[in-house]
Amino acid sequence: MELNAGAGGNGSHKTASERDEVAALESLQFTDEIRRLMSAPGGDNASSFTALLELPAPQAVQLIQSPDSAKLIAAPAPAPAPNVDDFRGSFQFPFNCGLIDRAARFSVFAGDGNINGNNKSNSPEPTSYNSSASLQKPVKNEPAETESSQPLVSDPTVENRSIKRKDREKVKGSSKKSKTSAKESSEDAEKLPYVHVRARRGQATDSHSLAERARREKINARMKLLQDLVPGCSKISGTALVLDEIINHVQSLQRQVEFLSMRLAAVNPRIDFNLDSVFTAESGSLMDSNFSGMVIPMMWPEVQLNGNRQQYPQQLHLDAFQQPVSGREEVCNSYLTPENSLLSYDSSGNSASLHSNQLKMEL
Amino acid sequence: MNPSSLKSRFATRFLRALTQIHARKPICSSSPTEIFRRYRRIKAAADKSMAYSVRSRKTWTGAVLWKLRSRSCGRRSAKTSTFIKSQQAIMKRTRHEKQNKNTTTTTTTGEHGVGFGVEASELRELVPGGEAMDYCNLLDETAHYIKCLTTQVKVMKKIADFYSL
Numbered sequence: 040m041e042l043n044a045g046a047g048g049n050g051s052h053k054t055a056s057e058r059d060e061v062a063a064l065e066s067l068q069f070t071d072e073i074r075r076l077m078s079a080p081g082g083d084n085a086s087s088f089t090a091l092l093e094l095p096a097p098q099a100v101q102l103i104q105s106p107d108s109a110k111l112i113a114a115p116a117p118a119p120a121p122n123v124d125d126f127r128g129s130f131q132f133p134f135n136c137g138l139i140d141r142a143a144r145f146s147v148f149a150g151d152g153n154i155n156g157n158n159k160s161n162s163p164e165p166t167s168y169n170s171s172a173s174l175q176k177p178v179k180n181e182p183a184e185t186e187s188s189q190p191l192v193s194d195p196t197v198e199n200r201s202i203k204r205k206d207r208e209k210v211k212g213s214s215k216k217s218k219t220s221a222k223e224s225s226e227d228a229e230k231l232p233y234v235h236v237r238a239r240r241g242q243a244t245d246s247h248s249l250a251e252r253a254r255r256e257k258i259n260a261r262m263k264l265l266q267d268l269v270p271g272c273s274k275i276s277g278t279a280l281v282l283d284e285i286i287n288h289v290q291s292l293q294r295q296v297e298f299l300s301m302r303l304a305a306v307n308p309r310i311d312f313n314l315d316s317v318f319t320a321e322s323g324s325l326m327d328s329n330f331s332g333m334v335i336p337m338m339w340p341e342v343q344l345n346g347n348r349q350q351y352p353q354q355l356h357l358d359a360f361q362q363p364v365s366g367r368e369e370v371c372n373s374y375l376t377p378e379n380s381l382l383s384y385d386s387s388g389n390s391a392s393l394h395s396n397q398l399k400m401e402l
Numbered sequence: 403m404n405p406s407s408l409k410s411r412f413a414t415r416f417l418r419a420l421t422q423i424h425a426r427k428p429i430c431s432s433s434p435t436e437i438f439r440r441y442r443r444i445k446a447a448a449d450k451s452m453a454y455s456v457r458s459r460k461t462w463t464g465a466v467l468w469k470l471r472s473r474s475c476g477r478r479s480a481k482t483s484t485f486i487k488s489q490q491a492i493m494k495r496t497r498h499e500k501q502n503k504n505t506t507t508t509t510t511t512g513e514h515g516v517g518f519g520v521e522a523s524e525l526r527e528l529v530p531g532g533e534a535m536d537y538c539n540l541l542d543e544t545a546h547y548i549k550c551l552t553t554q555v556k557v558m559k560k561i562a563d564f565y566s567l
Contacts, residue, residue: 260535282522299558300441
């Protein structure tokens with residue numbers, strides 16, 4: 040059995056993990072408690088306790104004296120209950136399956152004898168941590184803990200999340216240890232039967248926080264998509280500015296649509312629309328035959344076309360954005376004149392097919 | 403050009419609508435009022451054809467079509483009907499979400515109105531049908547809406563350029 044092996048001090052991996060645990064434990068300022076427990080040597084109580092901790096006991100004392108508390112805080116070891124029984128409970132925290140198994144076996148083994156023994160050893164000590172209350176709870180909790188060791192194993196992802204939360208909260212928790220340890224111990228003891236708990240005081244219950252986290256991640260993913268859609272948004276950091284940029288973009292797009300429809304309203308009367316055929320027809324010959332029926336105003340050479348196209352949209356955009364709605368009608372009137380000038384050009388129909396092909400390719 | 407893309411679908415519909423508009427009322431006078439009326443019709447046609455061209459079901463398309471229909475029916479009923487419609491949308495969405503995701507209903511229904519400050523309310527005003535959505539879906543709708551608006555602008559620009567020559 041592992042316990043026997045542990046008692047013999049041979050389980051090096053176990054000792055290392057337990058050493059880490061104990062180290063972390065006293066790093067959270069339970070040094071007094073541990074010393075008291077360690078130094079109570081007489082009889083079975085102490086020996087059983089030391090047997091539980093087995094080899095690490097003297098090493099724990101060494102670690103107490105070592106100044107490396109910072110490292111210990113950073114180590115992903117279970118936190119903190121001030122009492123021995125809570126220690127035992129904390130051994131059951133799941134950082135690896137082996138530990139869980141060992142912890143389960145420990146608690147089963149120690150459930151009968153050592154609890155009473157430790158109760159005796161603890162009772163004469165000054166109970167600054169309201170240990171009596173917390174002692175009772177772990178007694179009840181331990182069988183539940185052994186049962187919960189299985190679900191502990193089966194929820195690695197949740198554990199990982201809780202482990203991360205632990206690491207984050209650990210530093211916070213350690214700072215208010217001494218004052219709030221009593222409350223925390225009782226709360227930790229209450230939460231011990233449940234999985235992943237390391238939730239600190241003030242932390243929401245897990246289902247809500249997980250759901251909220253999932254929601255937040257969804258929102259962040261969508262914000263990223265929006266940033267990609269909106270040009271020039273990827274450089275900006277900060278949600279509010281990105282949102283402002285998105286809002287501006289949507290507004291500008293809506294205004295462009297209005298503006299273009301205004302332009303179409305002004306332009307179109309001159310021209311007959313048979314462009315459906317342009318898009319429905321796949322073959323080029325079909326398009327050419329349809330074009331013969333179309334009235335197409337003509338036609339600059341292409342270079343000039345492109346130049347004019349670029350000019351007009353810029354002017355139109357600037358005008359539209361600056362003027363109020365009533366001014367739009369004037370703008371429309373001003374558009375008609377350049378269009379008149381364009382339409383007055385009647386070059387040959389060679390460019391007609393070229394132009395419609397061009398439009399098709401562009402679209 | 404992909405015949406089944408959003409762009410081509412929108413372009414076909416929009417051009418058909420344009421031909422209808424021009425066939426209905428060949429322009430007799432280029433007075434500002436005439437042009438303005440025509441502009442209104444064209445804009446409505448553009449929005450409508452965009453809303454119809456969308457394949458996936460989105461809230462904003464329904465809202466756009468609703469507004470257009472209510473506007474054509476009568477302006478008095480527009481506001482109330484949009485309000486009723488938004489309420490129905492909320493009901494549908496909460497029911498839908500309850501069926502799918504049990505855990506998130508409390509958070510999503512609580513999100514409506516508790517946006518991220520001023521920007522969320524502004525966004526809701528801009529995106530059609532945005533009042534009745536929670537923040538998460540609002541961002542989704544905004545992304546789709548921006549995509550559709552950009553295609554709309556591109557197509558209309560090309561058409562306008564084509565015909566302004």
